[in-house]
Amino acid sequence: MEIIGASVIGKKHLATNSSCEDNCMFEIYKNIGIIAISDGAGSNEYSFSELGSLTAVETVINEVKYLVDRKIIRSKKILSQPEWEKISLKLHKTIYEKICEKAIEIGTEANTLSCTLICIVFTKKYVLSLNIGDGRAGYRNSKGNYFSLFKPFQGDQVGMTVFITSKIVLENPELYLSANTFEDKIESVFALSDGMENYCWECNFYNEEEKKYYDPNMPFATFFDQNIKTLKDLLKSKSKEETINAWRDYIDNGHPKFKEEQDDKTLVIGIV
């Protein structure tokens, strides 16, 4: 098992000397892969969102490791859907409390640290996913079939979503947290922020018959097929650090469209 990923700053934040508001962390702990990515809310109203996204990914990784230590999450046995939902609600509460602590430390409101969250826990037998906000995540099974892990929460207007700190999420977490379990022969998993979705996800198609646009919400197979193969090859000849650096360069400017993307970009791939 291996996990490769990176977050890179978008063109807009570069132009305004701002920091990258995306953060990601990943770790293989006792044969269990853990991926966390978070996208800071951006704009003046959420001026510390990069700190929020960092706090979110650090906290969720530590909390999942704690659950592994307590054998609540096990590599060989998938949690039931209700169990994972219950754990996800607790994870959200803990992350929110950490964000509030950070906000108090720096003398601001928790809302200024607003950010989304995707957490994936995976082994060769299952995937658990937790999502609050937008972004995408999916997996490929041993037959080469692709699946998405959740439907992102998006409003009518571009960029509208919910955050860990959103009032509606805090009041009705069961409505806005998406916690899912998948039992399958897992070959790879992937999680991305919305800055990457136009390039590797089928998300805005048009149905000629119905004259309507729709979101297939499916990984773009040709993109992942080649990149997973390339990552496997690179990991044979390069160190993990070198492979991560190559991946960071790739999502920064390895495709003509990546270079022009205004938003921060995160893409993490776990290979079983």
Next chain:
Amino acid sequence: MSNGFYTEETPQNYEQKCACCLVLDVSGSMSGEPINQLNEGLKQFLVEVSGDETASSRLEVQLITFESEVTIEKDFGLLDEEYQMPNLLARGTTKMVDGLNKAIESIEERKNWYKETGQTYYRPYIILMTDGAPDGDQNIEQIKTAIKSGVDDKKFNFWAFGVEGADMNLLKDISHPEFSPQKLKGTDFVTFFKWLSSSMNAITNSRDGEKIDIAPKSEGDNPFQITV
């Protein structure tokens, strides 16, 4: 260096749209050089937007003019190679509030169409350009309330611009505090529309509704009497 990573085509995702309604004063006081400059400016706007790959596939522009009547000169459409700017004529009085109400109504209809067809969209823009004061029968308080609630409720953004002769105090009164009205240098509509296209290109190239830097890049690009 691709290092063997994927560099071919991306998924065939359609672009998300940004509706922009230009509400233009073509009352009699715009006769002569001002209306000629306005027509030139609109042509420049078309050139600049159609030259930007992303903006030309995302920005849907509607042209509304007002004089004694309100006219939809062009309904919402992408500024692509086939788009033709109309040649505007100056005449009549200044039914500015009627023009703005028509714009708010049109934006609402467009948003409903986006929703019905399953499209997410950027927050729409209403852009007012005037050289005078509205007719005496125009209900200023009503439009002021409509603009304030529309912007506060994130239904649309509203930008107002005046040229020589415009009642800037009134424009300030009806504008939302988030964007103060600006006064153009003379009737330099060409520089104004270059700036507007550049701003719209930045907006439609963004993703998440963050504040965009729309300040002119140099004094030569600045169409306003004071810096934005």
